[in-house]
Structure formats: structure tokens, C-alpha cells
Amino acid sequence: MFAVEAKELRKVYGKEKTVAVDAVSFSVKEGELFGLIGPDGAGKTSIFRMLTTLLLPDGGAASVAGLDIVKDYKEIRKRLGYMPGKFSLYADLTVEENLNFFATVFGTTIEENYHLIKDIYVQLAPFKNRRAGKLSGGMKQKLALCCALIHKPEVLFLDEPTTGVDPVSRKEFWEMLKRLKAQGISILVSTPYMDEAALCDKIALIQGGKILSIDTPNAIVEDFPNKLFALKGDSMYLLLQAANTSNFVEHAYAFGEYAHVILKDNISSEDLLLDYLSQEGFGALEMKQIVPSIEDCFIRLLR
Amino acid sequence: MKEQVIIADKLSKRFGQFMATNQISFSVSAGEIFGFLGANGAGKTTAMRMLCGLSIPSEGSASVAGFDVYTQTEEIKKNIGYMSQRFSLYEDLTVLENIRFFGGIYGLSDLQIKEKSDALIQQLGLEKEAKKLVSALPLGWRQKLSFSVAILHDPKIVFLDEPTGGVDPLTRRQFWDMIYAAANRGVTIFVTTHYMDEAEYCDRISIMVDGKIDAMGTPAELKKQFDAQNMDEVFYQLARGAKRKE
Numbered sequence: 003m004f005a006v007e008a009k010e011l012r013k014v015y016g017k018e019k020t021v022a023v024d025a026v027s028f029s030v031k032e033g034e035l036f037g038l039i040g041p042d043g044a045g046k047t048s049i050f051r052m053l054t055t056l057l058l059p060d061g062g063a064a065s066v067a068g069l070d071i072v073k074d075y076k077e078i079r080k081r082l083g084y085m086p087g088k089f090s091l092y093a094d095l096t097v098e099e100n101l102n103f104f105a106t107v108f109g110t111t112i113e114e115n116y117h118l119i120k121d122i123y124v125q126l127a128p129f130k131n132r133r134a135g136k137l138s139g140g141m142k143q144k145l146a147l148c149c150a151l152i153h154k155p156e157v158l159f160l161d162e163p164t165t166g167v168d169p170v171s172r173k174e175f176w177e178m179l180k181r182l183k184a185q186g187i188s189i190l191v192s193t194p195y196m197d198e199a200a201l202c203d204k205i206a207l208i209q210g211g212k213i214l215s216i217d218t219p220n221a222i223v224e225d226f227p228n229k230l231f232a233l234k235g236d237s238m239y240l241l242l243q244a245a246n247t248s249n250f251v252e253h254a255y256a257f258g259e260y261a262h263v264i265l266k267d268n269i270s271s272e273d274l275l276l277d278y279l280s281q282e283g284f285g286a287l288e289m290k291q292i293v294p295s296i297e298d299c300f301i302r303l304l305r
Numbered sequence: 306m307k308e309q310v311i312i313a314d315k316l317s318k319r320f321g322q323f324m325a326t327n328q329i330s331f332s333v334s335a336g337e338i339f340g341f342l343g344a345n346g347a348g349k350t351t352a353m354r355m356l357c358g359l360s361i362p363s364e365g366s367a368s369v370a371g372f373d374v375y376t377q378t379e380e381i382k383k384n385i386g387y388m389s390q391r392f393s394l395y396e397d398l399t400v401l402e403n404i405r406f407f408g409g410i411y412g413l414s415d416l417q418i419k420e421k422s423d424a425l426i427q428q429l430g431l432e433k434e435a436k437k438l439v440s441a442l443p444l445g446w447r448q449k450l451s452f453s454v455a456i457l458h459d460p461k462i463v464f465l466d467e468p469t470g471g472v473d474p475l476t477r478r479q480f481w482d483m484i485y486a487a488a489n490r491g492v493t494i495f496v497t498t499h500y501m502d503e504a505e506y507c508d509r510i511s512i513m514v515d516g517k518i519d520a521m522g523t524p525a526e527l528k529k530q531f532d533a534q535n536m537d538e539v540f541y542q543l544a545r546g547a548k549r550k551e
Contacts, residue, residue, distance in 0.1 A: 041473035042444045139345055166390075166470060168344040168499055169537060170544040194471045209473060238506075239485045255478050258502035258535060259524060297474050304475045 003068045005157045005188030006030040006053060012061030013048045013211075022048045024211040025062065030157075030190055030204075035183045037202035038192040039296065045211040046192040047087060050161045053190070054084045067156045080108065083155030085146045087162040087192075093135030097126055097145055100134050101152060108153030118185065119148040122178060140171055147178070151187075158182065160191040164198065176201050196297035207300055214303040219296055226294040226302065228252070231272055232260040235279065235287040244282050250275040255301060262298060263289070307334035310461055310493045311356065315365035316374075318351050325351040327516035328365060333509075335461070338484065338494040340504050343513030344544040349497055350466070352513070356495070357464055358382050370461045383411070386455035386463035390470040393451035396440035400431055403439055404454060411458035425453050445476030452483055456492060463487065465496040469503065481506055501537040512540060515549045 006029065013023040023045045030036040038046050051057035053066055055075035064071045067081045091100045101123075105112050116123070122144050129137065134145060143163060150158060160179075164172045176198065183189055191202070199205045199219055206216040215222055233254070235241045242261045245254040252264040265272065272289055279287055311333040318326040326348040333339045343349045354360040356369050358378030367374040370384040394403045401422055408418035426435050429449060439447060448468060456463050465484075469477045481503065488494050496507065504510050504524060511521040520527055520543055524536055533539045 041476070042471035044473075166345075166467070166499070168544065169501060169540055170344055170547075173541070194473075196474060239489075255475075256481060256502075256506060258505040301474050304473060 003032065004029045004065070005032045005034065006036070006064070006066050006190055008049070008053065008062070008064040010062035011049065011052060011059050011064050013045070013052060013057065014060045022211050023052070023059075026208075026211070026213055027062075028206050028213065028216055030188055032188050033183065033186055034203045035179060035189045035191070035201075037199055037205040038190065038208055039194075039196060039199045039205050039300070040192075040208035041194050043210075044208045046208060047161055048211075050084070050086075050159055050190075050192065054082060054159055055079060080153070081156045082159060083150035083153070083157070084159045085150040085161065085163060087165065089142050089146065091134045091142070091146060091149060094133060096131050096133055097137070098130040100145060101148055104149040105152045110153050112152065115152055115154045118151050118154060118182075121181060123148055140167065143167070143175070151182070155187065157188045157190065160189065162192050162194065164193060164195060172198070196295065196300055199296040205296070207296075207303060209304060215299070222296060222299050223294055226299055228264045228302075230292055230294045230298060231263040231265070231289050232257070232292045233263050233275075233287070233289045234260050235284045237284070241279065241284055244279060244284065245275065248275060248278055250278065253305065257297075262292075264302075307336070309333065310335050310371075311339075311367070311369050311495065313352075313356070313365070313367040316352065316355060316362055316367045317364040318348075318355060318360065319363040324516050326355070326362075329511075329513070329516075329518045330365075331511055331518060331521060333462075333493055333495065335493055336488050336491045337509065338488050338496065338507045340507030340510040341495060341497045341513070342504060342510055342540065343497075344547050346549050347513040347544075347547065348516040349513055353464060353466060353495075353497070356381075357385060357387060383458075384460055384462070386458070386460040387466075388451050388455040388463065388468055389466035390448075390468060394439045394447060394454065397438060399436050399438055400426070400442070400450060401435050403450070404457065407454045407457055413458060421457055425450075425457070429453060445472055445479075448472055448476070448480060449483060452480065456487060460492070462493040462495060465494065467497055467499065469498065469500065477503075501535065501540055504536040504540070510536075512543050514543050514547050519543050 009027050011023055011026045014021050026049060040046055052059045053064055053071060055071050055078050066078050069078045101112055126141060126144055164175050179189060204218050207214045242254055242256060245251045245263060250265055250269045252266045254261050254263045276287055276289055309332045314330050315328040317328050329352060341349055355362050355374055358374060358381035361375060369381050372380040404422045404425060405418055408421060426432055434442060469480050484494055509523055511518045527539050531539045531542050
């Protein structure tokens with residue numbers, strides 16, 4: 003059985019019939035950490051809201067924990083945990099009251115499933131009497147995760163849990179996810195950060211309501227059809243422009259301290275580009291072949 | 306030496322017992338792209354609000370575009386541009402209405418607004434969308450328009466607060482092309498970001514930890530100083546020691 007299975011899922015909004023989700027199909031195995039990777043407006047939240055039974059699809063079908071998202075919505079709600087992108091706890095209840103509330107609504111107690119949230123909750127414990135609305139962003143995020151976990155869900159839905167979070171806190175959050183996965187919880191997580199894709203078992207790259215590619219991060223990288231080079235030299239901005247207007251380059255784009263370069267099919271060697279660039283007056287040139295990242299794959303698929 | 310358009314000297318902001326920004330000192334030259342990094346809660350927003358004339362410092366001094374952050378906050382506001390991911394444009398106004406609105410706020414004449422809007426619409430290729438509501442534009446276009454509007458009045462400095470959050474990788478790069486083009490025209494760029502690859506695109510970077518600037522330099526200098534492969538590692542080394550978490 004799949005933890006989540008979506009078949010040709012579709013969502014259309016408004017009079018203008020804007021297609022937010024366009025025939026999206028994917029499946030998440032039990033115990034898998036599956037990532038929906040894409041920018042804002044890609045349709046990630048609409049997919050989450052349909053799968054968590056908060057929004058009816060306009061086409062296609064989906065199941066969560068083997069249950070139909072339309073027919074079995076009441077049963078599904080007991081079995082899934084959902085952390086929306088927007089903070090949705092009760093701002094006027096304290097940390098402890100929020101957690102208690104969610105436990106009670108699901109017919110359980112904090113004690114019963116404390117083992118699931120222990121790692122996270124110990125960091126919140128000093129503030130347990132503070133009202134949720136008065137918590138910092140990072141703390142709100144941890145409380146929301148605890149509330150989504152307190153009824154021991156089979157499948158956890160996390161919609162952009164790390165958006166706007168600094169790199170250090172993002173790393174910590176992913177450590178938490180790994181520990182939850184080790185406890186057998188299936189997780190569907192969405193993120194606009196491409197570097198987080200590598201931390202998932204399987205990913206779907208999504209843009210404009212459509213899935214561009216779906217596989218393990220390694221397989222997506224291995225599918226990259228071109229040789230990819232990292233190029234560096236003096237005055238990177240001008241170097242990038244020169245590379246892109248030369249006859250040898252299919253596409254060059256900034257990537258941290260390097261420019262990433264895909265050569266045209268008929269170009270036999272990177273030396274041709276290097277010679278050209280040094281003739282154009284660029285110094286300190288350095289070029290090496292590299293393994294693409296998920297971000298490189300995404301950029302290629304967008305073009 | 307190039308003109309220094311931002312000078313901060315021991316700039317501090319105290320809220321009760323809490324030193325949100327603790328004696329930060331730095332300067333930024335005209336046309337420089339200055340990356341202002343730090344973990345959530347490190348004090349970046351407070352510092353930025355002081356530099357934009359929105360919050361009066363508790364101690365220290367600073368000038369922005371030649372104006373004092375204590376006494377000349379109105380002049381500062383007229384001479385800077387500001388854009389953030391959270392707030393940038395009015396979604397219920399059309400593209401043209403937004404341009405007109407911000408042009409008016411910045412005191413441009415009707416004629417200037419007309420000329421600027423025409424040029425901007427053409428430059429961004431938004432001819433067909435000019436009369437559409439901003440809410441109907443894809444996020445990437447909105448961010449580009451938003452940046453263009455922030456520099457509509459030719460400010461000396463533009464403050465960008467996480468301008469590329471949530472944007473797809475291709476649009477993110479197009480956005481940086483616009484930043485480079487503005488910097489080449491002499492506009493000073495003061496930018497915050499959580500993308501460490503973007504830190505590499507800055508001329509210089511400062512990294513704030515617990516209210517203080519713990520490191521400052523070019524990306525190459527910082528990587529050397531911290532013996533790190535990339536900016537991600539530099540950031541991690543500095544910020545993991547932070548006591549303050551947002």
C-alpha cells in the first residue's frame with residue numbers, strides 16, 4: 003500500500019479557470035520521505051490541501067493511507083498530520099494549551115505519544131506557558147510540528163516548513179525529519195529550496211501545476227543529459243555575459259562563486275571556450291567538469 | 306576613495322534590556338553590492354530599519370546617502386528604495402497604477418511618471434500586462450516589477466530584504482542580473498538573503514550573530530578566513546554558535 007497516491011489530480015480556480023494543479027500523479031511509499039520541490043505558485047499548497055481533504059479536486063483521484071480523499075475524508079483526517087505553510091495554531095492559547103487541544107481533539111493525550119515529540123518539545127518546554135502568538139518564528143514552527151504529530155499520524159504533510167528560515171535552522175529541521183522517518187512515519191514535504199531535495203528519498207520537481215520530473219535525487223542528477231562545467235575568472239558578471247554570447251555555449255548561469263556552463267553539442271572541447279575567453283581579456287580562468295546538482299536539473303527543465 | 310554612501314559607527318538598538326543590534330560598524334561605497342547576512346533573530350531587520358530611517362537608534366551613529374539617521378529620517382526615506390519579499394506592490398492595483406502610485410509617493414512629476422512607466426513596461430516586456438492587476442502576475446514577474454518600482458526615483462541606495470525568497474532558480478538569476486545592472490549604473494545595493502549562493506554574488510558581506518557583526522569581507526576573504534569551501538560553511542561555522550534563536 004502507498005502512503006499517498008495521486009492520479010491525474012487537477013485543481014482549477016476562479017472564473018478564469020486558472021489551472022493550479024494539472025494532472026499531477028505521484029506516489030509515496032510507506033516510510034518514505036518524499037519532497038515536492040518547486041517555487042511559489044507551482045501548485046504545491048493546492049496539492050497539499052487536496053490530499054489533506056481540505057479542498058475538493060476538480061479531476062483525478064488520490065488516496066492517503068489507502069483511503070479515498072473524497073469519500074473517506076473523515077477517516078483520513080484521523081490518520082494524517084498536517085503542518086500548513088501559514089502558522090495556524092491558536093495565538094491566544096499557550097504552547098501547552100495548544101498541544102493539549104490538538105491531543106484532545108484527536109482523542110489522545112500528550113503523555114501517550116510524548117515519545118514522538120520529545121526531541122522537539124524539550125526545546126519548547128521553557129516557554130510552555132507563553133502564548134503561541136508571542137513565540138518567535140522558529141519556535142512557532144516547532145510547536146506546529148508537535149501539534150501535527152501528537153495524534154501519531156501515519157502520514158505527515160509539511161507544507162514549506164523551512165521557508166524564510168536561515169540555513170542553520172533549516173539543517174536542524176531536516177535532522178528532525180530524519181528522526182521522524184526513522185520512527186516509520188511517511189512524510190510528504192514541500193520546499194522551494196533546491197538544496198533540500200538531496201535530503202529526500204524521492205522528489206518531484208514541480209512548476210506551473212505540472213510535474214517536470216520525478217525520481218530519486220540521484221537518478222534525476224544522473225539523467226542530466228549534458229556535460230556540466232564550473233567556470234571561474236575575474237569579473238564574473240562580464241565573464242558570464244561573454245560566455246553566453248560566445249559561439250561555444252548553450253547556456254551559462256551564475257552558481258555561487260562559479261558560473262555553470264553547458265557547451266553546445268558540436269563543441270568538442272572546453273579549451274575552445276577558454277581560449278576565446280582569454281582572447282577577450284579575461285584572466286585567472288579556471289574550468290572543470292562537475293556533477294550537476296538538483297538546482298542545475300531544475301534550471302535545465304525550466305528552459 | 307569611492308564615496309561612502311552608508312556609514313555606521315557602533316550603531317545600536319536596545320529594547321528594554323535586550324540589545325537587538327549591538328554596536329555594529331561598517332561602511333558601504335557607491336555602486337557596491339553589500340550582502341547583510343545573519344541567522345533569524347540576529348538583529349538584521351532592526352539594523353535595516355534604523356538605516357531606512359524607520360527606527361531611531363539607541364546609541365552610535367550612522368549616515369545614509371549623506372543624511373543622519375537620528376535627525377534626517379525624512380530625507381533618508383526620499384533618497385533610498387526599499388523592497389521586501391513580504392511587501393512590495395499593491396495586488397489590487399494594476400501594474401500601471403502601482404507605478405503611478407509609487408512615483409507619486411516619491412514625488413515624481415506627472416511627466417516623469419509617464420516617461421518612467423513607458424520605459425519600465427517596455428524594459429520588462431509587460432506591455433500586455435500593464436492594465437492587469439498585480440495579483441494576476443506570476444511571482445517572478447512581480448518581484449522584478451517590484452525591484453524596478455523600488456528604484457523608480459533613482460535612489461542612491463536600494464535596500465532589498467530577502468528579495469528572492471520562493472522564486473524559481475531561473476527567475477532568481479534574472480533578478481540578480483537586474484541587481485548587477487543597477488549596481489553598474491552606480492546604485493548601491495544592500496541585500497539580505499538566506500540563499501548562500503547569492504552571498505557569492507555580493508562584492509562584500511557581513512554576517513551578524515547575536516546582534517553583532519562577527520565577520521565581514523569579500524566572499525573570497527571570508528572563505529579563506531574560515532578555511533571553508535563555500536559560503537554555506539562560513540555561515541554555518543558562525544551561526545551555529547549563536548545563543549539567540551529567533
